[in-house]
Amino acid sequence: MKIIALAGGVGGAKLADGLAKILLPEDLTIIVNTGDDFEHLGLKICPDLDTVCYTLAGLGNPQTGWGRADESFNALENVRQLGGPDWFGVGDRDLGTHLERTRRLREGQPLSQITRDFCKAWGIGPTVLPMSDDSIPTIVLSDEGELPFQEYFVHRRCEPRVSGFRFQGVETAAPAPGVVQAMREADLVVICPSNPWVSIDPILALPTLKSEIESLPMVAVSPIIGGQAVKGPVVKMYQELGIQPSALAVARHYQDFLSGFVFDQVDQDLESEIQQLNVLTLCADTLMTSPTQRKRLAQDVLKFGTLLMEK
Amino acid sequence: MKIIALAGGVGGAKLADGLAKILLPEDLTIIVNTGDDFEHLGLKICPDLDTVCYTLAGLGNPQTGWGRADESFNALENVRQLGGPDWFGVGDRDLGTHLERTRRLREGQPLSQITRDFCKAWGIGPTVLPMSDDSIPTIVLSDEGELPFQEYFVHRRCEPRVSGFRFQGVETAAPAPGVVQAMREADLVVICPSNPWVSIDPILALPTLKSEIESLPMVAVSPIIGGQAVKGPVVKMYQELGIQPSALAVARHYQDFLSGFVFDQVDQDLESEIQQLNVLTLCADTLMTSPTQRKRLAQDVLKFGTLLMEK
Numbered sequence: 001m002k003i004i005a006l007a008g009g010v011g012g013a014k015l016a017d018g019l020a021k022i023l024l025p026e027d028l029t030i031i032v033n034t035g036d037d038f039e040h041l042g043l044k045i046c047p048d049l050d051t052v053c054y055t056l057a058g059l060g061n062p063q064t065g066w067g068r069a070d071e072s073f074n075a076l077e078n079v080r081q082l083g084g085p086d087w088f089g090v091g092d093r094d095l096g097t098h099l100e101r102t103r104r105l106r107e108g109q110p111l112s113q114i115t116r117d118f119c120k121a122w123g124i125g126p127t128v129l130p131m132s133d134d135s136i137p138t139i140v141l142s143d144e145g146e147l148p149f150q151e152y153f154v155h156r157r158c159e160p161r162v163s164g165f166r167f168q169g170v171e172t173a174a175p176a177p178g179v180v181q182a183m184r185e186a187d188l189v190v191i192c193p194s195n196p197w198v199s200i201d202p203i204l205a206l207p208t209l210k211s212e213i214e215s216l217p218m219v220a221v222s223p224i225i226g227g228q229a230v231k232g233p234v235v236k237m238y239q240e241l242g243i244q245p246s247a248l249a250v251a252r253h254y255q256d257f258l259s260g261f262v263f264d265q266v267d268q269d270l271e272s273e274i275q276q277l278n279v280l281t282l283c284a285d286t287l288m289t290s291p292t293q294r295k296r297l298a299q300d301v302l303k304f305g306t307l308l309m310e311k
Numbered sequence: 312m313k314i315i316a317l318a319g320g321v322g323g324a325k326l327a328d329g330l331a332k333i334l335l336p337e338d339l340t341i342i343v344n345t346g347d348d349f350e351h352l353g354l355k356i357c358p359d360l361d362t363v364c365y366t367l368a369g370l371g372n373p374q375t376g377w378g379r380a381d382e383s384f385n386a387l388e389n390v391r392q393l394g395g396p397d398w399f400g401v402g403d404r405d406l407g408t409h410l411e412r413t414r415r416l417r418e419g420q421p422l423s424q425i426t427r428d429f430c431k432a433w434g435i436g437p438t439v440l441p442m443s444d445d446s447i448p449t450i451v452l453s454d455e456g457e458l459p460f461q462e463y464f465v466h467r468r469c470e471p472r473v474s475g476f477r478f479q480g481v482e483t484a485a486p487a488p489g490v491v492q493a494m495r496e497a498d499l500v501v502i503c504p505s506n507p508w509v510s511i512d513p514i515l516a517l518p519t520l521k522s523e524i525e526s527l528p529m530v531a532v533s534p535i536i537g538g539q540a541v542k543g544p545v546v547k548m549y550q551e552l553g554i555q556p557s558a559l560a561v562a563r564h565y566q567d568f569l570s571g572f573v574f575d576q577v578d579q580d581l582e583s584e585i586q587q588l589n590v591l592t593l594c595a596d597t598l599m600t601s602p603t604q605r606k607r608l609a610q611d612v613l614k615f616g617t618l619l620m621e622k
Contacts, residue, residue, distance in 0.1 A: 100393045
């Protein structure tokens with residue numbers, strides 16, 4: 001069974017890691033959002049790609065979910081002392097990634113090739129692909145105008161009120177080499193519990209990918225549990241867009257693509273409403289607070305996916 | 312008494328630090344070689360400027376003489392793991408300097424202004440000026456062809472045999488803002504014990520600076536003690552250029568500019584030969600193995616300089 005996982009940052013990385021622990025490396029392709037990518041201190045930073053890779057490599061910081069374990073912040077401390085921009089909390093080990101990636105990009109290497117090489121160096125088995133080698137920056141439409149994603153997310157701490165999103169250049173962007181091929185070979189697409197608006201929508205907005213994906217069974221895992229986000233601004237975004245934040249809202253969000261939907265047991269009362277969207281449901285323990293729980297949720301999702309494929 | 316010190320890396324930084332400890336900040340201007348500057352991992356690195364600034368700020372590594380004290384190398388370790396260029400041993404704190412400097416240069420700020428801001432942030436009193444805001448890369452002419460300085464110095468560990476040097480673009484380069492003004496107000500120029508070929512000659516090669524400097528009393532301190540270099544490839548360079556390396560050779564090197572020459576007590580037997588070059592001499596303890604010795608040598612040099620000025 002060949003699986004494609006669509007992932008954003010921390011939550012997506014956790015489920016991707018769970019899937020990586022139970023699938024053969026050749027059976028798992030993780031397609032990662034690059035809409036959050038930005039340039040900082042002259043370096044190209046790909047927060048979601050890095051979170052996924054660090055997590056899969058076992059190099060991630062288990063406390064934060066992003067960044068590196070055993071990290072130091074000496075470069076940033078000096079930048080701060082020199083009056084430079086210190087709002088993005090980049091660690092020293094992490095800096096090595098951005099430095100080497102930026103160096104290679106300037107040499108003309110595509111992001112997908114660089115990511116492949118990095119995965120090899122870090123001993124990551126499954127294929128990790130950026131959604132595109134093209135730049136598709138996510139722009140947050142807000143009451144303070146249009147904001148580049150990291151400006152909104154990190155620098156402004158998600159304070160501006162959101163009114164929509166724009167994935168700049170997505171209409172003419174191509175999926176990264178390998179994405180369409182993986183889609184054609186896949187048996188199932190898993191949408192990891194990432195932010196639907198800014199982690200998964202940018203991937204689904206790629207025209208070529210969209211047309212490929214529609215023919216595949218797709219199961220999504222809700223990032224909203226009991227009306228709350230495990231992490232990040234997803235609940236605030238739903239509210240500001242005038243939608244009651246819930247697992248049901250997430251299911252509605254993906255409605256056009258969805259075969260199955262996985263939501264947390266605390267939301268069991270929403271099950272019949274979700275089923276009315278004409279999707280099969282799995283009520284499970286979706287909170288991944290330990291590596292064991294990542295693996296267990298991945299198993300539940302795959303078992304559920306197998307049922308979907310048989311339908 | 313207003314002093315200008317011309318300095319390269321470690322040795323120059325030590326005497327500059329000694330001078331900084333006994334002069335009023337407004338009475339000392341340190342003009343630093345930028346011929347070693349290069350781009351690495353997409354970052355502009357100015358090794359001599361950084362060594363001088365870290366030393367004056369008390370942030371330097373007392374063991375190596377260059378780099379930062381209490382330094383980590385986590386970024387470099389990751390770059391190495393990713394197969395990137397790891398031959399230049401850049402530390403994490405040091406990286407912060409290069410990141411912020413490169414960011415500002417890309418914004419269009421001149422190196423001299425950035426250096427002034429960094430000195431202020433680091434609490435450095437005297438004025439530290441790069442010799443120029445223009446790029447004047449030192450090219451080493453060798454038996455393996457022309458090599459950029461850091462390629463020769465760090466990557467190739469000074470192994471190629473040297474046949475000469477070229478300061479690319481120096482003919483049309485301008486001294487950094489403040490350099491000529493400082494020259495005009497100065498009473499004495501001190502050439503610190505840096506490599507004459509690749510630390511001091513690049514500064515003296517600046518056309519405008521050369522014409523200003525010729526009217527000033529100038530005292531040089533030999534970087535060669537007992538035929539040996541305290542640090543770096545200066546002795547190897549003299550040998551490969553067919554010149555017996557010694558304090559005498561250094562005095563001859565600067566002969567056209569020199570009013571006085573300071574050399575180590577172990578080289579007392581060279582004194583009469585040096586005096587035949589028509590320069591006054593000071594035989595002193597020039598080895599600066601402690602901050603106290605830096606200060607003492609600075610005092611000796613200034614006292615000697617005062618004598619020169621009275622002549």
